[in-house]
Amino acid sequence: QQTLPSQQPGRRQPQQPRVPPSISEEPGGHGRQRGSQSVLQGRNGRRPEGLQISAGFQELSLADRGGRRRDFHDLGINTRQAIEHVQESKTGSSGIMVKLTTNYFRLTSRPQWALYQYHVGYSPEMEARRLRSALLFQHEELIGKTHAFDGSILFLPKKLGKKVTEVFSRTRNGENVKITITLTNELPPTSPTCLQFYNIIFRRLLKMLNLQQIGRNYYNPSDPISIPNHRLMVWPGFTSSILQYEESIMLCTDVSHKVLRSETVLDFMYSLYYQVEEQRFRDACAKELIGLIVLTKYNNRTYRVDDIDWDANPQCTFRKADGSEISYVDYYKRQYNQEITDLNQPVLISQSRRRRGTIMPGPVVLIPELCFLTGLTEKMRNDFNMMKDLAVHTRLPPEQRQREIGKLIDYIQKDDNVQKELRDWGLSFDSNLLSFTGRVVQGEKILQSGNVFNYNPQFADWSKETRGAPLICAKPLDNWLLIYTRRNYDTANTLLQNLFKVTPSMGIRMNKATMIEVDDRTEAYLRVLQQSVTPDTNIVFCVLSSSRKDKYDAIKKYLCTDCPIPSQCVIARTLSKPQTAMAIATKIALQMNCKMGGELWSVEIPLKQVMVVGIDCYHDTLSGKQSIAGFVASLNQTMTRWFSRCVVQGRGQELVDGLKACLQTALRDWFKWNNYLPSRIIVYRDGVGDGQLNTLVNYEVPQFLDCLKSVGKDYNPRLTVIVVKKRVNTRFFAQCGGALKNPPPGTVVDVEVTRPEWYDFFIVSQAVRNGCVAPTHYNVIYDTGKLKPDHVQRLTYKLCHMYYNWSGVIRVPAPCQYAHKLAFLVGQSIHREPNLLLSDRLYYL
């Protein structure tokens, strides 16, 4: 399940509830460092490109490319301090010890200097940041070679003689400019801003090593892996960040792979043109291209494609900074010697995310012919062969990954220039990866209708053990439809026979399906559904002849909204292989059972009266930028039944309003099932992007509390909110003899690499067949539950066993995965809220 950390930064980013206007910036805020609570995040809430580092005060952050960016490390949000029972310790206790190595390097020495923050003013006022820098650095003898300057705020490792220094510079035009450098703040070596400074220094080192910056990370272009089958090029590279972790400041670095494509946007448009009908061409372009990151031929910038302007072309003109009009063709020819050959191509529009001073720059116009595609499109991700070819290069087994990570430290130690730079700053790193001890908690027994199953915890899979065993709750197939096209008659029949073979041992009662043949057209399917589905229909089964999405979408839409009946769609090809037919029939039987409200297995859950909630988001980057949040809450003690609902966020609406409504209905349903309300609520919140923690803590959690208050005066349940993060750069390797292996499922880490200001832990719950396993990060941001950390960890791990679409342990607690599934179905196919009559079943599996 390894992801490519660098690709598609904008893709899985949850929609941002609007943030109220933040405190306006006062660059000259005198000598006091603001409390860490006041970190506010970027105002526009978009994920920036390029690197950014935030300071621990106000929303100021500095970056070596200049400008202020959002903080993606969620620095300075101290949630642990409000959780009383973990002040002393946040570690668990159960399980057996395991020796682990991780991709972190300790800083063995670091600068002891304080950092001095200055405000730099110009008279007369100078607008351009470049010019401001140039003018200031005419006084290098005063400022020194080590500095960071973003156009108005200057950080120096030394104190200038006077509190206010005035110097004069001259522009190229001979204009004299007075520069006033005022000391505004003195930051001790422990301040978060100093840490950012280390990050900046480190990035400079990577540049010195001739690594290329793309987005946030650095890549080595000299030895690319080329995958010509798909016109892909993979660059190996590194992610890096230096942060204060539990015990010490460390550098976390991981191997990252950048997927580049050796074709331009124009090439891509050409080949698309031949693949789709003319009238669908523009839509197809928009669908495939919008949201993608492109790389320009002439500079080292990446841009996100926000729109395609079909009315413009390269012969259009624009106004240059000096006021003259020039066409794009002439401009690129003159400036970069780039020929544009297709003069009729449209242009791409990218909304700038960077703020220059107080001005929000206008959209950037890009020429498709001069832009290269990066990353993968949704279509490519769904291409099994492509992903397989990619995985060969990007999924490194633990030993190899450790070697690759070690290369970075090697490079650093072998390069004289880099060593000198490090010495100048007084920085040095440990040459060995950090090692420490983690715990492997005890495996879970699978309980299924009176049977107890043990399975090999190494594989985290019990499909073999439980095959053919009776289910906890089997729903009968008394009255159901089997719809197929003529060509798939045999396939449908075989499936029916196989289902008759596998269902009895599970305890599923089954009648022969009503077999209906249809033409292979969307309307034909819909007509059959309208005519044949009755209120007594248990489920509708469709054998589809191809993976064409439109038919699937139409069927799902109709059966989830207008006519709420569970449905199961399977592509004929999946059923056509005789050697796997029985296994597939078994899987389908289980899935249908869940969709009709059946229950498969459970694990022992000692906690009583608890409602577990999972939330995840889906962001439709294409049509109207809609966001969908899936909300799934447990209904019973054994966590085998779930209430599922989703929020389709309309324009200008807050996602959290919808979540409140979901929580209310979930509680109402819980009451119907149990005749009392839960005394504890534990929310697992997935789909939170880097740098959005603050919003969650300050807006979403209070809304949940509000909602609970509104239920009743005397109702005061304990609430725990846990942020679930799958995309982390942390990797663990288990030391086994002399070798490094993936840590076994159930590995819990709550020391060393966690953050002191959070109540957080990592769990490796799943097993992977190839590559490195990615741990999941859990951050308890709010907790009045007073459960011991050990119990929270154990419960979390237990919940990873409860996802009914996979007879094994998964990466996240089941409710998160259910919520993801639901949000995905609604976002991809249904586009509006499904009928609530289905909400007590896992109809979206």
Place this chain on the structure above:
Amino acid sequence: MDKNFQEEQFTGIIKFTPPLYKQRYQFVKDLVGKYKPKKVADLGCADCTLLWMLKFCSCIEVLAGLDICTSIMKEKMHRLSPLPVDYLQPAERSLTVTLHHGSVAHKDPCMLGFDLVTCIELIEHLEESELKKFPEVVFGFMAPSIVVISTPNSEFNPLFLGVTLFRHPDHKFEWNRVQFQSWALETARRYDYSVEFTGVGHPPTGMENVGFCTQIGVFVRKHPQTSESAQSEKPTEGVYKTVFKAVYPSLKDEKYLQNAVVSEVIFTAQIIKRSLLDCVMSEHEEYNDDPTERKCKFQPSVNCFSDSLGKLVVEKSMEPFVNGHVVYIPLTTIFSFPKVNQLCGTFEKLCKLIAGKVTLSSDGSAVMFNTEHENEEN
């Protein structure tokens, strides 16, 4: 260029549009466009802006910069590194960019063999002793075909309010036109160059007599370069220190050429394979017979790939075909694609470049794909 000048007569503030430094760089760029030099050196390259502009000129294969100050060079030198895209689509030309730390008063063999040497706003920063050695180093030792020297024209200075002595505190002198021209003519005479004078930054109307703000001398070597003259006095030791070196990926490099050809061949073969299989599939759907044993004639539909496939010239006997799970695509078919053709030039070269990198049929005449395991888990 006259239009580029804006003047606010009464405030006395003179502004050039585009800025004067850009006009100087543009002057050099125009010169490069005219003479198409292959090797260009910029002496006193400072923050490498000129070098950065020149790297886009497709005639240049070697770019070198020299400066006495490393920190200013280092500040933005990474702009001279190849871009990701240069690796994605290696250029036809080769390009090497090198930055040296050193003085124009010293000779270093790394500066030999250049076609164009530019000294933009350099000489006025030289101490008298350095200025003395400068002509011998540049004209005598480096001896490029063309030398461009620009320097402030001090006659223009009174138009700048506030300029008391020199335009920049580091200037050691600023010459008027006569001073510059006599120095230039003398230098040209001694080293057998011809020189022409021009400039950028027009004076305001009514003040034409002060001349250009920046005066420029373009020196052209009269004698042809004799290899002996350059080598006879070539010092054996280099005194400059290399600060930065970037070799751009180029198709002239076998490694990149091979990569490009292999990629293009496989990609082309994939396209053909896909349309072949589509064609087999559609027949399968129509007649519902067994596709594995039939040969499908490869017929690119016109609306499919008008550009590349339309131009296919393939012998009848050498058509791509499917046999069982194996697809055969003759190399001759692939070679007829313009992009492949252009990259390789000859069929023999194509065979040589892809040898061992692409799976071929036993006689080596066709690219082979096994489709058995494809789509399996889809």
